[in-house]
Amino acid sequence: MSQEQPRKTEEEQQPVNYGDVFPVSGNLAEKAITPEDAAMMQSAEARVFGQTQKGGPAAVMESAACKNERAGLVAHGDVTYIVGEEGVTVTDVEVPGQHVIIQSIAGQVIGQYTEPNPMMRSQRDTKQSEITIGEALQATCQTAGNKPVEQSDAAAIQAAEVRATGSSVIVLGGLSASAQSAAAYNEGIIGDQDKIKLSSVLRDATTKLAIDKAVTRDDAEGVITAELRNHPGMPTYPGGVAASVAAAARLNERDQR
Structure with missing residues (x-):
């Protein structure tokens, strides 16, 4: 030591x-x-x-x-x-x-x-009553907003953005890029006080996604896998990115019954 x-x-x-x-x-x-x-x-x-x-x-x-x-x-x-x-x-x-x-x-x-633009956004593949991926990510601000961004969070956010937009291209300034920058920055900080939190990255998630869609079980499984892969041996963070997306998927399935 x-x-x-x-x-x-x-x-x-x-x-x-x-x-x-x-x-x-x-x-x-x-x-x-x-x-x-x-x-x-x-x-x-x-x-x-x-x-x-x-x-x-x-x-x-x-x-x-x-x-x-x-x-x-x-x-x-x-x-x-x-x-x-x-x-x-x-x-x-x-x-x-x-x-x-x-x-x-x-x-x-x-x-x-x-x-x-408004015309394009109105064509997104979702029903008004369904929770979208962007809304699920934004809800994380309420459940785990004070959590410092880690690589597992960045991976989960990237997986969610890919499923929402249908594109694996990381856009500069987008959710994935912001999350990755935050995680990289936090790795060099010793105390949590000065680290970038999830709320800073996800607060405007619904507006930062070029295309949004209703959360499905497949989407949730993909996000969960991404978070766990980058945090081996640990469960998903309570109220975190994967947990919020999974909760939204369950609500959407229940409403469809």
């Missing part, structure tokens, strides 16, 4: 860099996230969405910047030079059938949300 302590101290002295939480490369990946960087992204999100997005890039940046500042690795007024020079952007691009919202920093995309 005495030999491991110095390694923890060294890890604590390492800042959270952009490359630790976002799929960026080059010089930006090696730069520490600063409070002013986070503030710029918060302002950009607020201009487009009216507020910062729960679990979005601004929230991730704020959490990382706070950790860096508390560790004394950056100052409150610090701004990363490349970010100050090239800026941050949040753009809403309308394409046939959907809106694509792209978030970039220093010219590199760190978040992308695809939202169907």
Whole structure:
């Protein structure tokens, strides 16, 4: 135990860099996230969405910047030079059938949300009375919202998103990408207090899914398998992602009888 302590101290002295939480490369990946960087992204999100997005890039940046500042690795007024020079952007691009919202920093995309327009959303494969995958994921905020995101959660969320959309492509800024970034970030944090929680990732699940569908037993089994595969020897987390999807599937089956 005495030999491991110095390694923890060294890890604590390492800042959270952009490359630790976002799929960026080059010089930006090696730069520490600063409070002013986070503030710029918060302002950009607020201009487009009216507020910062729960679990979005601004929230991730704020959490990382706070950790860096508390560790004394950056100052409150610090701004990363490349970010100050090239800026941050949040753009809403309308394409046939959907809106694509792209978030970039220093010219590199760190978040992308695809939202169907009202006509497209009305065509989703679900009855009004049935619980959808997005709704089941969002319900997890109430039952296990304070749980730090782990790899098992990220795997379950990815399985749920794949079944909802019918696509295995991970969209930047989508639920799967956000969950994976959160899980990777949390692995480097010692205490739970500063870790990203499930509620931050899943609070707007219904709007982040490009396509949604009613939860079935097959969907629930796939999500359960994904969570267990990444947490061997342990049951599914009570009230967690897999448990919420399974509960929704049972309710849908009961209503169909």
